[in-house]
Amino acid sequence: MYDGNTIPFTTVTHLTKQYGARTALTDISFVVGPGEIVGLLGPNGAGKTTLIGCLLGFLLPSSGSVHLFGENAAELSPAGRGRTGFVPQTMTGFGWFKVGELIAYLGKFYATDPGLPPAWLLDWADLDMKARVKSLSGGQKQRLAIVLAMRHGPDLLILDEPVASLDPQARRDFMALLVTFCAQEGRSAIISSHILSDLEKIATRAIFMRHGRLIHDTPMSRFRSSARWITAPRDALPETLACLAEDRATGALLVDGWDDHHATLLTATLGTTPEIRIPDLETAFLEMTR
Incomplete structure (x- = not known):
């Protein structure tokens, strides 16, 4: 940058x-x-x-x-x-x-x-x-x-x-x-x-x-280290998460700037740990540009 x-x-x-x-x-x-x-x-x-x-x-x-x-x-x-x-x-x-x-x-x-x-x-x-x-x-x-x-x-x-x-x-x-x-x-x-x-x-x-x-x-260094793909109920995501894409009906969400604190917040909010994956560039592209 x-x-x-x-x-x-x-x-x-x-x-x-x-x-x-x-x-x-x-x-x-x-x-x-x-x-x-x-x-x-x-x-x-x-x-x-x-x-x-x-x-x-x-x-x-x-x-x-x-x-x-x-x-x-x-x-x-x-x-x-x-x-x-x-x-x-x-x-x-x-x-x-x-x-x-x-x-x-x-x-x-x-x-x-x-x-x-x-x-x-x-x-x-x-x-x-x-x-x-x-x-x-x-x-x-x-x-x-x-x-x-x-x-x-x-x-x-x-x-x-x-x-x-x-x-x-x-x-x-x-x-x-x-x-x-x-x-x-x-x-x-x-x-x-x-x-x-x-x-x-x-x-x-x-x-x-x-x-x-x-x-x-x-x-790209930030993307590789701190972008995450999360599947969770739409209305349960804390406002503190920085969303880079529009929310979808599926509840899928792409988040930039991820760290362990976000995982703690999500777990506390949902009562369970949601699915968290590291996206590749194609996944991010498809979500942000659809």
């Missing part, structure tokens, strides 16, 4: 985005600092892609603001653009380029041409530099998109479902590569993905969204 002691890479302040009468994002605020890998979680329609568009400056806020490295995201300087990298869910266009030609061509758009991607990145991508982009499979195109986003060593990577089209081996290797990449020089990543088992392994923080709102923002 950002500690406030360094210049933040991303600052989102009361961001609202409307399309006519429809509101896609409502009053979203968060800060991302160096060294964080932030998992952006939410069902389809939660507003994740709209948020990413605002982070990249592709979309303008209706109100509020988005800043990268202290600059307005929609007016980034060439230096600021050079500090960011973006991996879309699907790479489109550039079909007639050869892979090597495209890498060289797009390098000319940087303030300082980054040259060839590092060898470790090319080794992972395993692409034929002479192949036409249009001839690549979906997974190969996605690996190319990742190469283009990471080639210049950006301080901030923004990734929208980057591994959905990768095979399990390539996906696992990329996640390990991403952790190593971010550990170097305090780089950060904001990654939207529905593959929660991957995010649970690598994320340092999770941001949950639903219906265009940020509903929870928690360090």
Whole structure:
């Protein structure tokens, strides 16, 4: 979690985005600092892609603001653009380029041409530099998109479902590569993905969204140590428990900040110990975003 002691890479302040009468994002605020890998979680329609568009400056806020490295995201300087990298869910266009030609061509758009991607990145991508982009499979195109986003060593990577089209081996290797990449020089990543088992392994923080709102923002270290899934009568839960999800008719409840004191309170209130389990990220996601 950002500690406030360094210049933040991303600052989102009361961001609202409307399309006519429809509101896609409502009053979203968060800060991302160096060294964080932030998992952006939410069902389809939660507003994740709209948020990413605002982070990249592709979309303008209706109100509020988005800043990268202290600059307005929609007016980034060439230096600021050079500090960011973006991996879309699907790479489109550039079909007639050869892979090597495209890498060289797009390098000319940087303030300082980054040259060839590092060898470790090319080794992972395993692409034929002479192949036409249009001839690549979906997974190969996605690996190319990742190469283009990471080639210049950006301080901030923004990734929208980057591994959905990768095979399990390539996906696992990329996640390990991403952790190593971010550990170097305090780089950060904001990654939207529905593959929660991957995010649970690598994320340092999770941001949950639903219906265009940020509903929870928690360090993964806190989630692992003090999130609990409880089944108990709805009207018997002490008010002292911090509920992160709406109560359900089943009496199921997700609680953050759990400690032994809560167990004592529950037992005293109910006269018996309720079922208490440690949730995984998928369980938390399903409960908080339904």
